[in-house]
Amino acid sequence: GIQVEQSPPDLILQEGANSTLRCNFSDSVNNLQWFHQNPWGQLINLFYIPSGTKQNGRLSATTVATERYSLLYISSSQTTDSGVYFCAVRYYGGSQGNLIFGKGTKLSVKP
């Protein structure tokens, strides 16, 4: 099956800093989502982005499907950005609804 690898596994930032999170995947995908899991465990949709670039406030994401990676950019980080960021993909060889998640990047933003 497809492999989804996220880096870095852990990231500590000072408030106001910028960061880039990476997601590599080993097969062609037809669906890619970024999620933020807050410290209370809630998974929040950030982006649906199987290809191209999207922006939402301080967050933006870019997926280069032909090179099998996606990037999540966080600018001017805030303490509320802390949590775990997951990349999840659905690939052409998988079952119809199965999202395959990476292990996540744990982000801690210090005041």
Place this chain on the structure above:
Amino acid sequence: EAGVAQSPRYKIIEKRQSVAFWCNPISGHATLYWYQQILGQGPKLLIQFQNNGVVDDSQLPKDRFSAERLKGVDSTLKIQPAKLEDSAVYLCASSLGGSPSTDTQYFGPGTRLTVL
């Protein structure tokens, strides 16, 4: 618009006991998913329903786990008997159920299960 609802939020049981979780998806969402998230890992799909039919249960440990979605809306996930390794967060998600390439899943708050 109300999100995906789950209950209970927390549950502590002893091994070999049984437990059940409940999920109410977003109104109008045809597809419902149950995921298991073990500490330090990403969620893993257990079962997917399209209306009240099972689409994928290939990763559901059927000797102890069962799930149903009788009227195509609410769903329950049951574990009987529980093992220590079942300690995890159980997440329910729902989606409209359109094309897999465009369908976006929305997650509930999860149920944190501890098996002692």
